[in-house]
Structures are given as structure tokens and as C-alpha cells.
Amino acid sequence: MEAMAVNPSTSSTAIVNQPSQNLPSSSSIPTPPMKPLLKVHQFPSHLDAPDISTTARTICEVLTRASPHDIESALSSTGISPSPEIVEEVLRFSYHYPSSALKFFRWAMQTQKHSADAWNLMVDLLGKNQLFEAMWDAVRSMKQEGVLSTATFASVFENYCTVRRSNEAVMSFDVMDRYGIQQDVVAVNLLLSAFFREDNQTAKALEFVERIKTKIPPDVDTFTIVLGGLEKEGNVAQAIRTFREMVEGIGWSLQYMGAYDAFLMTLVRGAAVDEAIKFLEVMKGNNCLPGLKFFSNALDILIDQGDSRQAIPLWDIMVGSGLLPNLIMYNSMIGLLCNNDDINNAFRLLDEMVFNGAFPDSLTYNMIFECLIKNKKAHEVSKFFVEMIKNEWLPTHSNCAMAIAMLFEGYDPETSIEIWNYMIENSIKPLDKSANALLLGLCKLGRLSELGSFANDMLDRRVRIYDSTMENLKNAFYKEGRASRDKFDSLSRRWKAR
Template identity: 40%
Template structure:
């Protein structure tokens, strides 16, 4: 680990000095300038470890073992490549009598990244059947699998052969950049960019952005910025260049550097409504810093004054952060920008977050208003959205609003959480609302089959205390039939009330049912 860090520091130093960069210098793995890749197949022998696996980085692509419904022909070819020593692969393949097309070659190469030596021999064998006319994509796969396995000399031999066939593209060099950077060799990636013109691929801003993205996406944005400062004197950078750097700073949480890059971008290319990616990343990075929301909202205001806005990523991040910090004011500013200025459509998750914020702030009118407006912005309440609002309304005894939410929730075939149902029954009964207490109870017993005893007994006793004895008896009978335990204490209270009304026979019938169950 220590060794890797020292190398990175060296690259930082070398890439920051323009006098040390020679545009004609090739990465030091590009030797043997007259070497033809086709003639190299028989001589190509990667280092071995446990069979014929190459030492180096492994591919993230799927192995042929993981490929679903692989045709028998391709499975046989992959098994030969994976299980046969490189020196005998071609003979074994020849003995199969299998014929392949360009698509077959590409599919096998994609599934055999872990066997570069044998994969190259397979590529050579297939070349004979294809009259030495492999597709550009197949060549790119060879370049990539060699690079991913740190076989850079062979990789450059393949690139040279591609140049001779006029098959090179930006995609080829993108693979080169990524594989050098992932191997902690940023300087070689930079040198590869600087020799692109010699291979017929322009080293303009598109290529530069591809290089910088490869470097930044691997957590090395500082090295990318160092080279950016050198090369921008020769190449006119664009909005994409700055977006890549700002996304890098966002990933690494570098607030100060992000601010410097953003300021430089504004001076260099000005304000542009289309530059959403940069605004997104910059504001998201600011939120990570000390006093982040205040700083982000200040810069957000400056953008808005110029008609420039970030995208949905920032708005989601800002809403989540506002909820985390219970910052209603910032949330309102962000929300007004989303909805009021119609910048983007808020989704259900964003609505849920904001409803949660307002509920915690006890602004239930605002929370209900959000629920009502969701459908107008093509966001539809789900069980969690309704449940969230119902939970807080019941908790704070806002029963009129809770009743409306509950009815709408059930109408849309959603069910409150069981604990919220328990609390709701208790609250409605305590508030003297037997009708809603029974309605929530019915919803509860239709959707849950456990932990019902306590709530059921509470409802029966509550109905009895509110002089709703017929409903109490009916509820008690239903509980018994459903196998929900009716407590002896509840029975005793029902007996007392029924006896006072001269309806002992009703109690006897209830008791008989209770004993039989």
C-alpha cells in the first residue's frame, strides 16, 4: 500500500512539469517498433500462476461459467480457452472442427478475460477462418483483456496491428487509459494520450476528456487536474472537461478544490444553462463541507439568478440533507425551485422525504398539501407515503386529518403498519370515536393475524364504556370466532353491563362460545 502511494506522488510531480513531457515519447511498454502482433501469437506467453492464469488485475466482466444460456458451441470454445495451456490451444481448437464467425469471436473473448494467453491463441486460430479480418470490436477486446491483465507490451503490439488495419478508434484508447490508471500508472496513460496522433486518432478535447475521466473515476482527480493545467494551454477545453473534474472532486469530497475548479470554469466558459452536470456536482460537493447546506444554497441562489440550475441529483441530495438537519427553510427554497420553476419532476421518494420533514416539524397542513399535489407531478403515493403521514397524525392526535388519510389509503388498497393500527384504535377509542375505532380494527384483522389480543380487548372495553354495548358484544363474538383471545377481565366487564340491562342470557351465550373455543 505504501509503495502505491509513493508511485502516485511521483506521477503527480512528473505530470505537473510541462518541460518533462515529450509528445513523441511513448509509454515505456511500447518497445519493438517493428513487431507485428499477428506474428507474435506463438511467442506470446504471459506469466503464470495456478495453471495458466496471468498475474495481474482481474476483469469485472462475467466468466463463461456465469453466462446464462450459452450456446453449446461457445461453451465448448470457452472451456478449451479456460482449461487448455496456451501452447496447445490452437491444436485443440483445430481438432474440434468448429467454425466461427466474428460475433462468436467477440462473445468468447468477452467471457475469457482471465485467460489472456489462451484467449490470444484463440484469436489467432479464428483469424485463419476469417481470412485475417477480425472486427474492430474483437481487436478492442484483445487490447482490453491484455491491458486488464497488465500485459502492456503485448497490448501495444496489438494496437500497432490495428493501426495497420485502420481499425483504431477512441474506444481503443479509452481502454488503454482505464487499464493504465487502474494499474496505478497514470503517467503511462498520459503518455498514451500524447502519442495518439501518431496512431491516427486526434488527441483533441474528446480524447482529453476520456483520459481525465479515466483518471478521476479512479480517485486520482488531483493528478487529472495537474495535467489539465498543462494541456489546457494546447487544447481548448469545454464544459465536459470541467464536469469531469467537478464529478471527481465530488467523489473525493474535496470542497475547496471543487470551488476553485468551478470558479475557473465560470471565467473560462461562462454560465450555460445546459451545464447541468457541473452545477449538480459542485453543489453536491458543497453540501459535504462544513456549513454545507448554507454554502450550497448561497451558490444555488447565484445560479438561479442567471437561469442556471442543477439536476435531480442535487435536489434529491439537498432534500435528504434538509431532512437530516431538520432544515425546513432550505427545503422550501429547493422545493420552490423544483416545482415553482418546473426544473424537474419530483419523484415519490422526494415527496416522502419532504412529508417526513414537515411532519417532524408538526406542519401537518404542509405535509397534507404535498400528499394532495403528488399526482399532479406524476408521483403517486405508495403505502409508505400514506403510512408516514398517518403515523404522525395519529401520534399527535390530529384525528380529523388522520381519518381522511386512512380512508384514502384503504381506498387505494394500502394498509397501515400494524403498530400504527394499534395506536389508532386506542386513540380513536380514547377520543370517543367508536366508528373509526371499529373501522381501523376491521382493517387490522383483515390484514394481520398475530398480536391482536391487546387491541381487540381494548376496543371491546372501550365500546362498552361508551355505552355501545351491542357493538362491544358483536366485536367480542367475532374475536372468539377468529381465535383472538378474549380476556376474562373483558368478559367480566361485559357481564356487568349486560346484567344491568337484564340481558344475562346474552352473556351466557357469549360465555358458552368462549369456553367452546
């Protein structure tokens, strides 16, 4: 990385005027040897910005091409007198060359004062490049210029936390008042946000909150930030403690729903759904039940985990509170129940759907139909098939094939034949699996006359009859004597000629 042309240890005129002797020097924030840039690659250069202004592009090209010693003269030779807006635009595209950006910043200062936004960009640019000595020089200069703000310190906090220098981030907060910036709950929340944006800084953040809360009481944003961080970390025990402290400190309100959602999601993700349900009951009693978004996200997690036991009470709280799931949520939940063979609850949800404005579709019916088939509930399969066709929802070809085979085993061949005929009449394809299941079922029952008729019709329709099926048919026909043998041979000749 290019070296900064700055020596903050000798003078703070690196940015503007000599600072007040009452302000802390940059040495109060220890700076280790330079490290490689972190995350600077996330910031675009002027080459990545097709909408950059012509003036800003010209300046950026000077900054990237001119040698460090020639930058000021090269800038002057352009004849450009950059406006505050141009200065800000150039800085936004100069994170990759901080030394040149700083020289441009000084050069532009010769003709006019910089805006507060330009100063903040300069502070952030230096911090992102881990040039913390120069960053503090800029902060002190901003104090003298009267443009220092809480937003400046938000950038300082973030840049220290990004490189895991949490102690310096806290020290920056501690010296805010010496720079004329109030240490209030807004500043507390900015520091906490910086902590929780990074991984593995929760302990330091909680330590800071514990120390500062007696001086600066937390507000709802504080709790929301902390609970969001604990959700990210998956710290269930601490989330419960923080939530209880929140309720005791600031009470209940629907305006705090962001914090509630983060807390509850921590419990759900942390396999503490039973605890989440207990808290939901308490929240319901305080008229602070979360909205459909929380329930949808929580149920998605439980569905992914295949956990119908926990999903059912969560679902019942949601629906019982007047929150109406849509068709997608119903299908996801019914799919979970069917996968867990909980057919009773699947039927319960199917029955309640219409009353809640979600009308079942083909997926809904086919999931339940498949579950009934797999659980060999022959009587229920027959009844449900009638209901499906009554409501004009076609069973899938794979469900038809499974149903035909299972119903023969369940001593309901007539419904098997009915399903086959329905497939033919409604062009439910492909037919191969269902056709072979029907032939094998009739074969096992010895209904060879019907079998021959169906087989010939299948060949007429160019339906594929498997080799293994034909072998079973041959054995069955050949056992019945010469006449049956001739019928099979005739069928076999047609089959081989297909």
C-alpha cells in the same frame, strides 16, 4: 498465469513487422514483475456463452486444450480460415488465456489482415492481463498497419488505471502524438474517465487536468467527468472550485445538466445543502435549473437522513419552478414532515397536492392522522377523521386504536365511539386493540352501562378482550355495588367461555 511466448525487449515482431526506429520502444513504459490478473474474471469464456458461433467455439476449445507449442498446428488442422468477425468473437472470449489468444491472433494474420476492432481487442486483452510490454508491441504494430486510433489509447489508459499505475497512464497520453494520434480534448476525457472509474485516483486526475488545461482547454464533457468523480469521492470544496471554473470557462447551458446534477449531488451528499440551495437560486436565474430527477434524488437523501429542515427549501424551489412532484414524492415528503412533527407543512403539502395533479391516497391521510394522534391534538384528530371518511380513505386499524385511546384522554369520548362504530361498519380489522382501548376509556369515565353493552357485542363478534382489560373492568364494576357486580360476573362467564 500462463507465460507469454513473447520477448518484446529483443524485437517487436512479436505482433507483426519491425517498427520504425522513430517510435518509442516498450522500455519507455516501465513494466514491473508480473502480478496476478485483475478483473479478468469479469470477462466470460466460451463456456459461458451459449450464443457463441460454432466456428468460434471450436477455435476456443483448441486454445484451451492444446499445449502452447501445438496451438498453431492444432488450429491449422481444423481447416478453418477465420473471418474478421470470427477473430473478434474468439478474442472476446479469450481474456483468460492471453498467450494462446496471441498465438491464434498471429496464426489468423497469415491469411488476412485483422480489423481495427480485432486489434483493439488484442490490445485490451493484453492490458487486462497486465502484459504491458506485449500491449505496446501491439500498439506499434497497429501504427504500422494504419489502424491505431484514440479508442486504442482509451483501452491503454483504462488498463493502467485499473492496476493503479497512474503515472504510466499519463505517460501513455504524453506519447500519443508520437504514434500519430492527436492529443485532443477527447483523449483528455478518456484518460479522466479511466482515472475516475477507479477509487483514490482523484488527486492524480486533478493534477493531470491542471497541467493539460492550458494546452487543451476543457469542454463540458471534461467538467462533467471531473464533477462526477468528485461526487463519487465526496469532495465538496474541490467540486465548488471546479463548478465555478466551468461557469467562467464555458458559461451556462441546459445542455450541461449532467455536470450540474453531479455538482449539486456532491453538495447534498456532503452535508452542504445550504450551499446547494444558494447555487440553485443562481442557476434558476440563468434558466439552468436541474430537472425532477435531481430533486427526487436529493430529497431521497434528506428523507433518509430525516432532515426536514433542509428538505423544505429544496422542495419549495422545485415546486416553485413548475416541477410537479408525483404522489410517491409527496408521500415521502409528508412522511418526513410527520416524523419530525412538522404538521403545518404536512398540511400545506396535502392542500397543494391536488393542484399539482397528485391526489392523496390512504397512505397520505394515515401518515397525517397518525402524526395528529401522537401529538395529542384531539380536536384536529376529530376533524381529520371526518375528512378521511368523507374522502373514503379508511384509517388503519392501528391508527384507530391509537385515536380511540388518545381521544378518551383528550375528553372526546364520542369521537372514540364514532371511530369504533365506523370500524365495525367498514370491517376494519383486526379489532382487538381498538376494542380494548374503547373499553378502558369507558371504564375510566365510569360509563359502565355502555361499557357492558359494548363488551357483550364484542364477545358476540369474537373480539378478544385482554386479561388486563377484564381486571380493570372487574375493579370498576365491583366498586359500584351488587347489581354491577352481577353484571360483571355474567360478562366474565361469557368471556371465560369464549
